[in-house]
Amino acid sequence: MERVVMKFGGTSVGTSDRIRASAARVADEAAKGHAVAVVVSAMAGETDRLLELAGAHGGALGQVETDVVLTAGEQVSAALMALELGARGLKAQSFLGWQARIETQGPPGSSRISALDAAPVLAALEQGIIPVMAGYQGIGPDNRLRTLGRGGSDLSAVALAAALGARCDIYTDVDGVYTTDPRIEPRARRIPAISYDEMLELAAQGAKVLQTRSAEMAKARGVRLRVLSSFSNDPDAEGTEVVDADLISERRIVSGVAYARDQARIGLLGVSDQPQAAAEVFGALADAEIGIDMIVQGRSRDAGTVNIEFTVDRRDLHAALDVIDSAASGSGARDIVHETGLAKVSIVGIGLNRRADVARILFRALGEKNIAVKVIATSEIKISVLIANESVELAVRALHSAYGLDAAG
Amino acid sequence: MERVVMKFGGTSVGTSDRIRASAARVADEAAKGHAVAVVVSAMAGETDRLLELAGAHGGALGQVETDVVLTAGEQVSAALMALELGARGLKAQSFLGWQARIETQGPPGSSRISALDAAPVLAALEQGIIPVMAGYQGIGPDNRLRTLGRGGSDLSAVALAAALGARCDIYTDVDGVYTTDPRIEPRARRIPAISYDEMLELAAQGAKVLQTRSAEMAKARGVRLRVLSSFSNDPDAEGTEVVDADLISERRIVSGVAYARDQARIGLLGVSDQPQAAAEVFGALADAEIGIDMIVQGRSRDAGTVNIEFTVDRRDLHAALDVIDSAASGSGARDIVHETGLAKVSIVGIGLNRRADVARILFRALGEKNIAVKVIATSEIKISVLIANESVELAVRALHSAYGLDAAG
Incomplete structure (x- = not known):
């Protein structure tokens, strides 16, 4: 049974309708006989709203408590997704950072994952339950909540996929990685396949479609990564695969x-x-x-x-x-x-x-x-x-x- | 050193200004030399907003996940209060249900507290840290989040006060318990002191100022309870004390x-x-x-x-x-x-x-x-x-x- 981690970004869970559409994709994937785990971002705009709330109380001075505020965003979207999957007759269960045992180190606000004990998530998968993990969060050495920095939900998804030996599909509001930002250059093309290193550099140099550390971790742990649109009718036909350089047939000087x-x-x-x-x-x-x-x-x-x-x-x-x-x-x-x-x-x-x-x-x-x-x-x-x-x-x-x-x- | 649990309801943490005002009261109480622990509700309106979100995904069918959604409300307000206390130079730390080890039993959505291990909160108090506990929440036997039903933050506060041997001050948007709802009868009077049993019946019969189970628990555990306004300039001069019947001097037939x-x-x-x-x-x-x-x-x-x-x-x-x-x-x-x-x-x-x-x-x-x-x-x-x-x-x-x-x- 192939394992798949499906990660949905903020716009893909931004409204009740979008949660329903994303849940439908999860149901489709499960219907193919795959063992599916889901990772979600906060609903679009929610992290900014929470950050503003924390900012009104000197948030920057108390980054650990700001992290506690911020993690509420993914907590809500994970539980909503689990609810929606349940309403579709699937068994699903939310996993928060402290429940999925995602250990982090480094400063609050931009912690890095140091360990992920996949046992609780695996136990759910083995019972036919779809685990829905709150992205962007883990716990620090003090057993308090931490966030992984902007785009950290991608990192959560790749880390979970690595721990599960799963493929990782990142669903977002664009249908893949483009040669450049289509809002600036309408002639930009979708890149069907890109190497980990190029993805990493594009992300590091400002492309927002995937977080740098996620590409890094995918490369280091050999996770098969795809970037797909949750808005497209047939995401499998589109998207960008992030793979080893020698698997890319198209020879080009510049990718993006x-x-x-x-x-x-x-x-x-x-x-x-x-x-x-x-x-x-x-x-x-x-x-x-x-x-x-x-x-x-x-x-x-x-x-x-x-x-x-x-x-x-x-x-x-x-x-x-x-x-x-x-x-x-x-x-x-x-x-x-x-x-x-x-x-x-x-x-x-x-x-x-x-x-x-x-x-x-x-x-x-x-x-x-x-x-x-x-x-x-x-x-x-x-x-x-x-x-x-x-x-x-x-x-x-x-x-x-x-x-x-x-x-x- | 006298221990005090200060509980702030939804309107008392409903805006950044209200959080600041409530934090100022905590600072005043701490300045008196008391060991203060804080319990907060969700920001006013937040529980309804979250309940509506959950409802859009068949919330009632998945009450455990609905509880995960709802607990985010108190998580945010607890961290915001801890931030604000920190910004005032006080040491403070948020405690979520799973961190304060509040064990619950019974159905999700209206669980009851079965055990509260005060050790983590006590350890914080002993280090001069003000613990800010998220009200209304605990964990179930499955180690997942649970809520205690409407008004459950009062229950959290009374349970914490009982465990700490503390006085419990419930700050709300009215300055005490009234003979009836002043919105209906402008001649309603504040009751300076009321017995546990009367408080319990008033709450059970519809008075919204204090939750029934809180009055019950306060009676059973002998917690000294006060209902105070967080909007008043001198809350100590007002309020209602909830005490044993034989401590009430005023003899009256009907209290409310x-x-x-x-x-x-x-x-x-x-x-x-x-x-x-x-x-x-x-x-x-x-x-x-x-x-x-x-x-x-x-x-x-x-x-x-x-x-x-x-x-x-x-x-x-x-x-x-x-x-x-x-x-x-x-x-x-x-x-x-x-x-x-x-x-x-x-x-x-x-x-x-x-x-x-x-x-x-x-x-x-x-x-x-x-x-x-x-x-x-x-x-x-x-x-x-x-x-x-x-x-x-x-x-x-x-x-x-x-x-x-x-x-x-």
Whole structure:
């Protein structure tokens, strides 16, 4: 009996009608003779509503209690889905984070799953019960509730699938992973199959369809992953499979173009060229859980010093500057500068590292549109450029076209 | 160090402002040097919203999952209160039903507390942490969440107070227990002190300020109970103390007038006069968890048979008739009739049983207003009459005045 984890995102359980439609898909899958487990997000908008409630009482100061508030969202949608499955004559049972024994570590608000004891869920499956697990939540070492960060329900689903040896189908409001955001480029195409690494980079560079850590975990645990639409009439005919790179037959240089708006650039000018100086700053930022990106180090006007630049999310800028103000004294930076109103546009593809003209195509495409590149950062399978926020759409369309991703006709 | 359990109802945590005001009261109490534990209801309106969501998915068919939905309400308000106390510089921690180890038995939706292990809450108190317990919830024998029925947060508070040997202050949107509903009779007076038994009867007969089972438990466990307003500037100066009867100095016949609208009367006509017949019917109703009230048995036109009449809540009428249709065949009732549009008005007082003219006053007062009494039922400390729904206000005011409860001037 094949095991399937079906994960439904916020819009797929956003209303009573959507819960009914998603429950119908679960019923279809169960009717095929599969052993089905379900993972749900909170109803669309609910997490924001709860976050606002917590914010009114100094939520950020008490992240553990904020997590207790937030987990209520998935608790409700899991129980509603179990109710709806029950109303359809199926046996179903909700499992909250503490009942599914999802242990987490790390800071509240963005904990990571450290262990998932599948025994309770397996016991339900063996009794013919469909377990409906509340996504996004687990318990911390103090036996209190924790959340896994935005998009964490995907992670819950992949972790459960890995523990069960199951296939993982992620149902969302789009019918798969696209070469870029179709709201910006109508000629974007659905990618039928993509490698774990590309998926990971696309997610990391701003594509919102699947959370980075989920792709990472799917790769590490060998979980067969699909991204499907819960709105489509025939989701099996559509969707994107996330698989090992060598299983992808289509050879292409670039798989997709991702973007992330509202980035900020921070420059530490005239820092000591001894690596300890940079290590101190980045260590302090890491301790403060501030994600940094696109690090470049360049020549300074003063001997024995360098300029270090990196980007952070705009909303982390002030926290980052605070951390640097304390830490950077040790590094002796001559000056600390920052710039906002920036965006990151990235091309991702497993073929990138094999093609020498990739960078030329990139600069030519952006140059033709007079888009200035402020920073560039590369990895094996991606190139990111930092540009002005206002040029995002133009850059995405130009790169989508330049790398031959536009749909024919 | 005196221990105090402070319980805040739905309106007292209904908005961020109300949560702040209630948190300020907790801070005041803690500043007096008391060891304070808090119990909260869901934010006003939240339980109804969640119940409606569950209802859209056949909630009544899956009462255990409905309970999982409903408990989210108190989970959120408990964490918000803990956040707000934290923002005020106090140490506080939320305790959900499964964390406070509140074990329950009985049907989901109206479970009763069978055990409360105070150890986790006590451990918090001993570390100077204010425990904020989610009311209305516990866990069942299957280790899944359960709710305690409407008003169940009062029960949570009394049970916690009993376990801690604490005083229990119930903060609500009225400043105490009144001689009757002030919305119906503006001359209603606050009762400074009332006996457990009277409180229990008033609650059972429809007064909404405190749940019946809470008064019962407070009496059984000797918990000092106060009902206070969280809206008043000086709640200590107001409120109602619920105490042993012999601690009440004021001697009065009737303490209050309660009412419950939307009652239905069911009549089983021509039932065998052998007690087994009635036992079968009432047993089946009890098995179906349908509360029955005001049972009267009268003469039937046929020899060897009796007429049995009783009342149920209007919303239980159809369920009750279904149960009777199956069960009553054995009792051989000649006919089953029912009537709706009825209300119950009750007078409650520990002096009732000492005064012979109580019934005369009642019939005279109702007779003067031409209010027909359909059924009358009495106990040691209460008399209830069943009348037409439309006469409730008139009857309440007439009885309030007849028993000398109207406020002077």
